[in-house]
C-alpha cells in the first residue's frame with residue numbers, strides 16, 4: 001500500500017462517523033440448522049432500521065446475536081467500530097451498550113414506574129440519588145415523569161410502551177433493539193402505538209433496530225428496511241425504493257399488493273414487449289434494465305387504469321369480477337383472459353359486477369424482474 005493511498009483512505013474514514021452497527025457475513029447455526037446464512041448490513045448513527053421478513057427467516061436470531069444472546073458461527077459484528085462478536089470473540093451482553101425491548105414490554109406490575117426504569121441501573125454501583133436522577137430523566141424524556149409512583153398495573157398499553165422505552169434508554173445504550181413490540185396488540189391500537197413509538201425514537205435520537213413481519217409497520221417507521229428471506233438478505237432499501245424498485249419477485253410480493261405475470265421480454269428496435277406465457281397477453285414496457293428472456297412483470301394496483309376507451313397503448317378488454325367500495329377508493333378485481341388483476345380505482349367507480357371494462361397498463365409502471373431473481 002502506498003503512503004498516498006493510506007493518507008487518502010484515512011482522510012475519508014475521518015470524514016464519516018463510525019457506523020453504530022456493522023454486521024459482516026454473519027452466520028448463526030442451531031446445531032445442524034443454519035438459521036442465518038451469511039448476511040451483511042450497516043446501521044448509521046441515529047438510524048431506524050427494520051429487519052423485515054416472514055416468520056422463521058432469522059430476524060430474532062440476528063437480533064439476539066447482536067445483543068450477545070447467541071454466538072455467530074461465522075462473520076463479525078461491530079458496535080461503534082469495536083468488534084463485539086465473531087467466532088473467536090464474544091463480548092458479554094451487558095458490555096455491548098445495547099438494550100432490548102420485547103414483545104410484551106415486560107413491565108413489572110408489582111414495581112412502580114420509577115422502579116421499573118431504575119432496574120437496569122442496579123448492579124452498576126451507582127449512588128441511590130444518582131439512580132433516581134437518571135430514572136426520572138429517562139421518564140421525562142418519554143413524558144411519564146408524573147407517573148413515577150404508579151404501579152405497572154395502573155398503566156395503559158401506551159404508557160407501558162413508554163416505560164419499556166424509558167427503561168431501555170436509562171443505561172445510555174448505543175443501540176436499542178426491538179423485537180416485534182407491537183405484535184400482541186389489536187390493529188387499531190397497533191397503528192397508534194407505532195406512530196407514538198416512532199415519535200419517541202426521534203425524540204430520544206437513538207439508533208434503533210426493529211424486527212417485524214408486518215410490512216406496513218416496516219414501511220411506516222423505517223429509514224431503511226432489510227428484507228430477509230430464509231436466512232439471507234433479499235434487499236436493503238428505503239421504504240420508497242423497496243416499494244417502487246423491488247429487486248426480486250419475493251420483495252415485490254412481500255411489500256404491498258402486486259399483480260405478477262410470468263413470461264418473456266423481447267426487444268425489437270426501440271420497442272420492448274412483454275409476452276405473458278399462458279394467455280399470451282402482450283404489453284409494451286419502458287423498463288430498460290433487464291435483458292430479453294424469461295422475466296416476471298409486476299404492476300401495482302394503483303398503476304392500472306380502468307376506462308371505456310379501448311384505443312390507448314396497453315389497453316386490454318376485461319370483465320369486472322368484484323368491486324369493494326372503501327370510502328376514499330375502490331378495490332376492483334378484473335378478469336383479463338382468465339387472469340385476475342387487482343386494481344385501485346377512484347371512489348366514484350361504479351361499474352357493476354360482470355360488466356365489460358378496459359384495463360390500461362402504464363408502460364412506465366410495469367416493473368420487469370428477471371425470472372431467476374425469484375426467491
Ligand SMILES: Nc1ncnc2c1ncn2[C@@H]1O[C@H](COP(=O)(O)OP(=O)(O)O)[C@@H](O)[C@H]1O
Nearest residue numbers: 030033035053054055056057058059060061062
Ligand atoms: N433455539 C433454537 N433452536 C433451534 N432452532 C431455532 C432456535 N431459535 C430459532 N430457530 C430456528 O431458526 C430459524 C429462524 O428463527 P427466528 O430467528 O426466530 O425467525 P424469525 O424471528 O424471523 O421469525 C427458524 O427456522 C427457527 O425454527
Ligand SMILES: [Mg+2]
Nearest residue numbers: 056059060061
Ligand atoms: Mg422472531
